[in-house]
Amino acid sequence: MNKVTIISGSPTEITRLNGVHHEILNHFNGIGITPEIINVRQLPSEALIQAKFDSKEIIEANKKVENANIIVILTPVYKASFSGVLKTYLDLLPQSGLEGKTILPIAVGGTFGHLLMIDYSLKPVLSALGAAHILKGTFILDNQIKKLENNRYELDSEVKSRLVSSLNSIKPSLLTV
Template structure:
């Protein structure tokens, strides 16, 4: 069975980005792919900020990525780029930590004005970490996600269709790579 690490750069558990995390987990589960979620905001802040590579929590998160066949990277857009909290964690991955993995970026922004944040901000960092197989990412506008309960979200149909198509492509590639 293929394994996926889901890395979320959401600042907290109430972020609409968590709607995307839950949706991605649901779809890949339906495709018979296992996953583990790394909530970067739950990692020790001091370890992230001071780049404490030997932190047990950081090493455990890195082991999740290392054991995975694919990685879904989720981030909100802040000032036309991915979140700083995500960057602090990506900086703690080994230099080639994403090598030989299928990667899918999922980004949430306030308007389509930052659509290119995937191509011009996030993908270059993922490539620098060894990612050579990055599936076309999906940009979702935050108004397409509604909070319906404390930790439940509703995603507009059009956004769901785009996300599902990307996640199905991602899992199809994962499964074909796993067979090799």
């Protein structure tokens, strides 16, 4: 069984969310865990838009979720909610697809006005999919992520600290065989 699956709900390849994703990968790699990755934007758009549950790529992505104990969900904030591309993928998970999973939601948005997006927009959808153990999560302002060259990003120290704290809130027993 895979221990961790990261679902990245960014519709674009060049995004500040990549800086957060990189920090999360470094954290898990540092404790000897190689997470499975689902970049929703890389799934076939036809399968997502037309709800093709039988698509080979959707079945493979859903298997990564099924085999994980921990699901980290990354999303940008658009119109005070999570990304539409993430929603189209979540719609293709089985009705109880997140049952028994520990979920860590992480969002990047442009203003603190969207701070409650995780609680009021994302968590109800995750709960509808059977998630009962949803961790507090982390909301990050996009101006706390410095854009470097070559699609690289640097998180400011306060964000790194909050992100590590969120990642450390995952029970160690869920990370071991």
